[in-house]
Amino acid sequence: MAEKKKLTIGMFSGDLDKALAGFMLATTAASMGMDVSIFFTFWGLNIIKKNEGRIKSKGIMRKMLNIINRGGSKRLKLSRFNMFGLGTWMIKRLMKEINQPSLDEMITMAKDMGVKLIPCTTTCGMMGLSEDAFRGETSDLAGAAYFLAEASESKVTLFI
Amino acid sequence: MAEKKKLTIGMFSGDLDKALAGFMLATTAASMGMDVSIFFTFWGLNIIKKNEGRIKSKGIMRKMLNIINRGGSKRLKLSRFNMFGLGTWMIKRLMKEINQPSLDEMITMAKDMGVKLIPCTTTCGMMGLSEDAFRGETSDLAGAAYFLAEASESKVTLFI
Amino acid sequence: MAEKKKLTIGMFSGDLDKALAGFMLATTAASMGMDVSIFFTFWGLNIIKKNEGRIKSKGIMRKMLNIINRGGSKRLKLSRFNMFGLGTWMIKRLMKEINQPSLDEMITMAKDMGVKLIPCTTTCGMMGLSEDAFRGETSDLAGAAYFLAEASESKVTLFI
Numbered sequence: 484m485a486e487k488k489k490l491t492i493g494m495f496s497g498d499l500d501k502a503l504a505g506f507m508l509a510t511t512a513a514s515m516g517m518d519v520s521i522f523f524t525f526w527g528l529n530i531i532k533k534n535e536g537r538i539k540s541k542g543i544m545r546k547m548l549n550i551i552n553r554g555g556s557k558r559l560k561l562s563r564f565n566m567f568g569l570g571t572w573m574i575k576r577l578m579k580e581i582n583q584p585s586l587d588e589m590i591t592m593a594k595d596m597g598v599k600l601i602p603c604t605t606t607c608g609m610m611g612l613s614e615d616a617f618r619g620e621t622s623d624l625a626g627a628a629y630f631l632a633e634a635s636e637s638k639v640t641l642f643i
Numbered sequence: 644m645a646e647k648k649k650l651t652i653g654m655f656s657g658d659l660d661k662a663l664a665g666f667m668l669a670t671t672a673a674s675m676g677m678d679v680s681i682f683f684t685f686w687g688l689n690i691i692k693k694n695e696g697r698i699k700s701k702g703i704m705r706k707m708l709n710i711i712n713r714g715g716s717k718r719l720k721l722s723r724f725n726m727f728g729l730g731t732w733m734i735k736r737l738m739k740e741i742n743q744p745s746l747d748e749m750i751t752m753a754k755d756m757g758v759k760l761i762p763c764t765t766t767c768g769m770m771g772l773s774e775d776a777f778r779g780e781t782s783d784l785a786g787a788a789y790f791l792a793e794a795s796e797s798k799v800t801l802f803i
Numbered sequence: 804m805a806e807k808k809k810l811t812i813g814m815f816s817g818d819l820d821k822a823l824a825g826f827m828l829a830t831t832a833a834s835m836g837m838d839v840s841i842f843f844t845f846w847g848l849n850i851i852k853k854n855e856g857r858i859k860s861k862g863i864m865r866k867m868l869n870i871i872n873r874g875g876s877k878r879l880k881l882s883r884f885n886m887f888g889l890g891t892w893m894i895k896r897l898m899k900e901i902n903q904p905s906l907d908e909m910i911t912m913a914k915d916m917g918v919k920l921i922p923c924t925t926t927c928g929m930m931g932l933s934e935d936a937f938r939g940e941t942s943d944l945a946g947a948a949y950f951l952a953e954a955s956e957s958k959v960t961l962f963i
Contacts, residue, residue: 493824493961497883507787515788517795551890609894628835640960640961661815672951737931798955
């Protein structure tokens with residue numbers, strides 16, 4: 484009876500707007516006393532990549548992919564109206580005006596509130612990403628079976 | 644036992660095709676006797692903006708955003724094959740041919756069937772949208788906590 | 804008590820990356836003993852179209868649509884970094900390197916594991932697709948009400 488309600492998010496997208504939606508929901512849920520896990524896969528991994536330094540990976544194709552698809556919360560763009568960066572810059576400004584924390588701050592907040600941030604083993608393998616590609620707030624890698632087990636026990640599961 | 648099953652949709656996208664999918668599911672669920680809420684956030688707010696008149700907002704950036712991102716159910720475009728409007732026009736024609744109501748009609752139908760249409764407080768604040776930007780079918784604004792509470796009690800929750 | 808847990812996926816998108824995510828989850832769930840249904844709608848129908856031959860449909864607009872929007876698991880492209888096919892080719896190569904089956908193989912595997920692959924009646928009607936547009940692994944067409952009924956009994960429902 485005293486069990487906590489759970490929210491599981493499968494974060495597939497690496498767009499700034501979808502990442503914001505995901506982290507707004509995650510931090511709100513945590514503040515409501517829910518147990519929250521976010522599982523990052525495909526482009527979603529970009530959200531939790533380190534903002535600094537280079538991403539190391541083996542093989543020419545993976546090296547290329549990790550240059551084109553660099554990621555890091557500060558580099559994400561809007562899914563529409565990016566307009567060569569102008570739209571993205573505007574949204575960040577508007578968020579500041581209403582005292583909304585930045586995505587970067589929300590990631591740290593989420594971790595502090597107990598939200599688990601989990602990179603997907605399979606896509607990490609495919610893209611040549613090891614745990615040191617990700618920021619400190621990130622948990623150990625886990626696979627699709629883990630996501631499904633968490634989701635099965637969740638009141639709410641979202642694929643974003 | 645006599646409790647109604649619930650469907651909650653988080654409508655993030657403002658693409659015509661995704662809006663159609665959302666409203667087809669919402670109206671079908673309502674016709675099956677389910678309780679339905681659609682929570683509109685980010686680009687999804689465009690779906691329930693008034694089709695007529697100008698959107699008023701304060702500050703030069705918000706004014707610009709609400710011109711570029713005008714919205715209204717009759718102005719939405721397909722997420723792919725828009726082809727400068729040709730694809731969007733074709734889909735609308737094809738829907739008419741199979742006697743499928745238009746998105747605009749489905750919004751009114753949904754409301755008549757008891758579907759709740761709720762704009763997200765936070766993105767409205769960010770984008771400078773007040774309640775009079777939205778059509779008459781829309782309910783009062785509500786935040787992420789409200790969405791999560793509804794979703795927690797729902798048999799089915801979809802993020803579109 | 805001995806009831807099987809259920810996963811229902813609403814597959815709206817026809818992008819290669821999202822299709823891969825959907826089928827990885829579906830096959831993993833099936834291997835965990837879950838009951839899995841994937842419901843294909845809009846662009847998602849492209850995933851299960853036959854790779855060979857022409858798609859037959861009536862009327863000039865539907866014929867055009869089915870040429871532009873040809874589909875078939877081998878023709879899908881990434882939602883980002885397609886780069887005129889280079890990115891898509893790279894992802895396929897990287898998957899092979901980590902011994903991940905191709906999408907085409909995963910569809911067959913899924914069927915063999917008991918995953919139900921269901922095309923949406925309404926979008927098939929709109930796009931002029933009949934059952935012989937789809938590959939052999941596909942079940943009979945079904946509507947939104949069927950999807951919602953399945954989802955209502957599912958532990959996990961995802962809209963991809």
